[in-house]
Amino acid sequence: MTAKLTRRTALGLALAAPAILRSSRAYAAKELRVMAWQGYADDDWIKEFQELTGASAKVVFVGTDDEIWAKIKGSEGKDFDVFAVNTAQLRRYIDGGLTTPHDLAKLPNQKDVLPRFRDLAAVKGVMRDGKAHAIPFCFDAIGIIYDKDKVNPPPDSFEAFWDEKYKGKILAYDNGEHNFSFTALTLGIADPFHLSAEDMAKIKDKLAAMKRNVLSFYTTPDEALQLYKSNDVALIWANYGQQQVKAMKDAGANIEYVNPKEGALAWLDTWALTSGVQDVDLAEAWVNFLLQKKIGQQLSERTGFGNTVVETGSAGANDKLVWLDFVEDPTKRSDLWNEIKAQP
Amino acid sequence: MIFAGSARSGPAPRLLAVFAYGLPLIFIGAPLLSFLAYSVFTMADGQIVAGFSLSNYQRFFTGAIFLPVLWQTCLLCLAVAALATAIGFPVAFLLAQMKGRRRYFLLLMVLVPLLMSYIIKIYAIRSILGGNGFLNRFLLWTGVIGEPLTLFVFNLNAVLLTLTVLLIPFAILPIFLSLERIPSSYIEASSDLGASNLQTFARIVLPLSLPGIVTAATFVFVLAIGDFLTPQMVGGQNGFTFGRIVYSQFGTAFNWPFGAALAVILAVVVIAVIALGGRLERRHA
Numbered sequence: 184m185t186a187k188l189t190r191r192t193a194l195g196l197a198l199a200a201p202a203i204l205r206s207s208r209a210y211a212a213k214e215l216r217v218m219a220w221q222g223y224a225d226d227d228w229i230k231e232f233q234e235l236t237g238a239s240a241k242v243v244f245v246g247t248d249d250e251i252w253a254k255i256k257g258s259e260g261k262d263f264d265v266f267a268v269n270t271a272q273l274r275r276y277i278d279g280g281l282t283t284p285h286d287l288a289k290l291p292n293q294k295d296v297l298p299r300f301r302d303l304a305a306v307k308g309v310m311r312d313g314k315a316h317a318i319p320f321c322f323d324a325i326g327i328i329y330d331k332d333k334v335n336p337p338p339d340s341f342e343a344f345w346d347e348k349y350k351g352k353i354l355a356y357d358n359g360e361h362n363f364s365f366t367a368l369t370l371g372i373a374d375p376f377h378l379s380a381e382d383m384a385k386i387k388d389k390l391a392a393m394k395r396n397v398l399s400f401y402t403t404p405d406e407a408l409q410l411y412k413s414n415d416v417a418l419i420w421a422n423y424g425q426q427q428v429k430a431m432k433d434a435g436a437n438i439e440y441v442n443p444k445e446g447a448l449a450w451l452d453t454w455a456l457t458s459g460v461q462d463v464d465l466a467e468a469w470v471n472f473l474l475q476k477k478i479g480q481q482l483s484e485r486t487g488f489g490n491t492v493v494e495t496g497s498a499g500a501n502d503k504l505v506w507l508d509f510v511e512d513p514t515k516r517s518d519l520w521n522e523i524k525a526q527p
Numbered sequence: 528m529i530f531a532g533s534a535r536s537g538p539a540p541r542l543l544a545v546f547a548y549g550l551p552l553i554f555i556g557a558p559l560l561s562f563l564a565y566s567v568f569t570m571a572d573g574q575i576v577a578g579f580s581l582s583n584y585q586r587f588f589t590g591a592i593f594l595p596v597l598w599q600t601c602l603l604c605l606a607v608a609a610l611a612t613a614i615g616f617p618v619a620f621l622l623a624q625m626k627g628r629r630r631y632f633l634l635l636m637v638l639v640p641l642l643m644s645y646i647i648k649i650y651a652i653r654s655i656l657g658g659n660g661f662l663n664r665f666l667l668w669t670g671v672i673g674e675p676l677t678l679f680v681f682n683l684n685a686v687l688l689t690l691t692v693l694l695i696p697f698a699i700l701p702i703f704l705s706l707e708r709i710p711s712s713y714i715e716a717s718s719d720l721g722a723s724n725l726q727t728f729a730r731i732v733l734p735l736s737l738p739g740i741v742t743a744a745t746f747v748f749v750l751a752i753g754d755f756l757t758p759q760m761v762g763g764q765n766g767f768t769f770g771r772i773v774y775s776q777f778g779t780a781f782n783w784p785f786g787a788a789l790a791v792i793l794a795v796v797v798i799a800v801i802a803l804g805g806r807l808e809r810r811h812a
Binding site: 247249250252253256275278279351357394395397398399400402406409410412413414415513514517518521522524525527 | 570574595658659675760763767771778
């Protein structure tokens, strides 16, 4: 069909041209807004993903669970399409209507993940009303990092944090929620995530005692490393697990990691779509892309974390792991933690 | 309104007035008002409930930690203000004594740290203060001490020291300006009349620079009391200040209304201090 170029069609083309240009620009400008932890969206992966989809991926990295909550809740899910969140935190996002369930048909790679992550109904917290609100991606345990020169034999229990021997040589983590949970495990309380008022009072006293043994409370792994370098530090409550271990070893620290006998709290990070997701297909393509064996392998090599597709040695076969859960009252724990910190 | 005199007629002054009053209203007034509004809201099941309630303020006055921590924070910041002013005064005095280009060059040098990122400065100070930080290693090396000092390692002393170091430039500037404004004829007259240097300093220079000193102390106090990062970074297990509590309400606790109420209380303290400073200044001006 050859169209004779008349003045009229030429005019038509001239008028249509900006519209055509606009639409192709709109496609090229397709953008995925990702919120992730460092290590979950490396530059080479982003580059490959962008080449595959023709979209651009804009990643905002976060440093704490609270930051994710503040950003997602603060914008009612509108500022991001897909975000990394752990299963403990996930519930309040689902409760708050801040997530969109996944379409598993768009995630073929999820069929080939490790057995324990394959049946999503068996993974605590990711399903709601038969719908998967999050896809497991990465996990790790929160045990103890110890300096091999200063702690011998290696610690096997969280009680080491209360040991007078290490007074002023301990780095703890600045977060009431986790501190109450691990102290509950230390005290032998069966469910560390749902504490009675009585248990809380007991734990508060115990934590106040730990505070007096602590050099400082840190919030980021870099901060802990810097504190370790310029101080006499023997024990670190390793909130960032293997990531922290790797960074410290890379920096030449003579340290080792151990999961204590009481059981280490362990987190499981997932990918969830926000309620404000603009392009579901693109967001699912991102998640499916990251569930490749190659990416899982690289993720573990680079961060030391366990991934959901390839077996790794993130935790020993006999190590007891206690999967983190939403706690009974985070505000209460935060308030009590403030009270502990305010004590002289 | 610096151009008001040159363009007395036409729409320009009015436009300028709109900007002069409008911008502060939008960028200062409105956020403060929203804080005030949030502070009377409440939380229920993780959601912010709009409505009028004074329960947040009630909690501030009845809670076990809030008033004591605020009081300790005020004392800490008073100490920071006193230290920064005490250290800033001689520096400003020396600068004001200098002549010509050199004095403005050195003044600029004093202000250079303000161009650096605040967090980088804290990090730097932290590696100086640590148990085997620069200071301790230096003192050990010189043989002044036998084993590392813990005096400035992650406690309130460290917060005091760090805040002082960070805020000294804010103390130097107003003092320098007030010293510079003292006419040299006063000082000449004083010595002509037989006063010693010390007498001239005590009877002429110091009283005339008092407004600058008060401004400096007010500046430093206000900046220190709003700081929540320094106590976290160098305060260790004891560095808990009011700013930390406010901060935690917006993060961990996700209790914005209570955080807003605490911020309003902090604002009241700050406004009171500024008002007091202003009054003192007027009395000495």
